[in-house]
Amino acid sequence: MSVSTPPRPVTVAAPPARPASRPMRRLPRFGPADREVLWLYVLTRIGIWITAGAVSRLFPADARSRRPASLLSPWQQWDWWHYLHIAQDGYFPDGAGPWTVGWDNREAFFPGFPLTLRAVHVIVPHWAAAAALISFVAGGIAVLALARIARRQLRDLEGGRRTAVFFLLSPCAVFLAAGYTESLFLALALPAWLAAQRGNWPAAAVLTCLACSVRVTGLFLAAALALHFVRTARDRAPWRSAPWLVLPALAPALHGWFLAARTGDWMAWQHAQERGWYRDFHSPWEAWSNTWDAAFHHTQPTGYALMSQVELSAMLAGVALLVVLVRRRRLPEALYTALTLWALGTSYWYTSIPRSTLLWWPLWIALAGWSLRRPRVRAAYLYVVAPFGVVVAVTFLTGRWAG
Incomplete structure (x- = not known):
């Protein structure tokens, strides 16, 4: 009997492996750390609105009034009226302008916030409520981005939360809740910086361009992004994104062109600041001297003297931050801080430096990192520095200071 051999197994060649594709960039997930930061944000918003409600009743415009003012009335102070007038009537209503007696110099303000206000007003009829909504949403975006930048830099989840607390x-x-530009600017600038940290240069450039439409500070951010790009571009591939870095200049260029078409002056916004806010150029030591005189030489009422003292303190804090950034070789952030200090420190005297500290995101990250190493820093900040925020809030909400 013959025995048949079993058939040889047939091998089937496996299909060739597909070439590995480049990983897709995914949006970061919204996790527990983000929820914690947003919870802190909502709590502080409740606190600041309680403060505003108390101010409207304790310090009414008419001391004899028997009816409390609107909850929104304390927020309608100072620069808010410029943004409102631009949103309502544009920059040069009925042919008025710098050539008109009593002109309010509104062209000093960039169009990003007024345009956003006008758009939201379509949905929210009350102008002040529309501004409050913009600041609330933008502030939430800003604090989330700040916490993510801090977690990335400090490599610590608690560092992100502490940065949010300090901020x-x-x-x-208080200016994060006001109808001012700080929240909207940060809602664009901080995600732009985060995108740059991740190498997403088109997104960083677009966001920075939008930030430039809100504040001229966006140009300082653009300079920092350019330096960061040069320092991190290790091979030829990233340089394909280099043309994107020119985009942020588009917003101020368009604004200058718009003003020049109506005034003949490409720098009309700067000249309006010089006329209305003494922002003509002076040497840094002259600006310091003039502010020092206003603060300590009894040439101003005590309230204005205190404001000048706070301005000087904010400038010293900015210089200290700059030194720390340079020593740690965080040169892009140092460039951003240096340009900001130069712009604010070369006027006749210091104006709005304390409010600008909100825009110094390296400051809040540095404080958080310091507090992780020295726990007493956090306690000192919460018990000594933070209560001063209530003083500033009441001062602003009663129309005594613009920050």
């Missing part, structure tokens, strides 16, 4: 309880935090 939200900062002395000038």
